[in-house]
Amino acid sequence: MRLYTLPKTDAISDLTLGERDTPRPARGQVLVRMRAASLNYRDLMIVTGNYSRGGVAPDRVPLSDGAGEVVETGEDVTRFNVGDRVAGIFMQNWLGGEVNDSHPGSALGGAVDGVLSEYVLFDQEGLVTLPEHLSFEEGATLPCAAVTAWNALYAGKSPLKAGDSVLLLGTGGVSMFGLQFACAAGARAIQTSSSDDKLARVRELGADDTINYRETPEWQEEVKRLTSGRGVDHVVEVGGAGTLPRSIESSRLGGQVNLIGVLTGGEINPTAIMRKSVLMRGIFVGSREMFEQMNRAITQHQIKPVIDRTFAFDDARAAFEHLESQQHLGKVVITID
Structure with a gap:
């Protein structure tokens, strides 16, 4: 072989x-x-x-x-x-x-x-x-990628539900599965990218709002504007320490930030986590049980x-x-x- x-x-x-x-x-x-x-x-x-x-x-x-x-x-x-x-x-x-x-x-x-x-x-x-x-x-x-996104959105203390809002960073595998799972759940999806072409594509795939983070470097302010100052219920955070402070600021009080990626470096100040009562979850893929649960949802929604x-x-x-x-x-x- x-x-x-x-x-x-x-x-x-x-x-x-x-x-x-x-x-x-x-x-x-x-x-x-x-x-x-x-x-x-x-x-x-x-x-x-x-x-x-x-x-x-x-x-x-x-x-x-x-x-x-x-x-x-x-x-x-x-x-x-x-x-x-x-x-x-x-x-x-x-x-x-x-x-x-x-x-x-x-x-x-x-x-x-x-x-x-x-x-x-x-x-x-x-x-x-x-x-x-x-x-x-x-x-x-x-x-x-898919099991990671499923774990982030469904295996935490506050599983995703219809009417929730989700912030998805970038357009890699985890974030694209997160978009599809959010759409299937009836949640509102906000997605970021530095490419307008990619943002147009994710809107075709169901994203409700998009942000070009190169044109809007303080994108957490745009997330808060889009959510009338409340912030999102879930963040799929694939950037790492360099984007984490903005992800925390994008979260609602008591929201959930799912830390997955390490694409950027930097320091993390825990004060913002405490101030916003954010639940921070480190995600390392998931179990067979999660995989099988996810597959049932993928089949049901023909994702x-x-x-x-x-x-x-x-x-x-x-x-x-x-x-x-x-x-x-x-x-x-x-x-x-």
């Missing part, structure tokens, strides 16, 4: 295409013929040696997100059959409940080998069934993930370069034929 590995992690050029024997499933394992994989900002940080959770072992197979079909099962496998369409969960042993210290050690593409390979072995517990209306390419976008561009397996480096350019809207996908 063909697969990509990372002999070292200094640059995108370190992605190395090679071959290994196709594995066979042991007891409780499932062999999946991967059909598509998708990229997250985490994957770019890992490949370039900038991952905040530390480096990865030499020759690690990258990427956490992928979808394919079951081609062989080991003994005692009861959850899946040959031919089932599946996706792996981000942390292979976080099945439900609260996250604990053991879960990050099972994260695909980081602590353990990922999915940028023609075949991948999974424990049967580390997979979910794809919604029937999604293609493999669409299904491959779900494990990290189709937003894919910016698809690359061939042999062009994986180009896919990473496209992600690095920050020109994408939605997800970047690699097909595995």
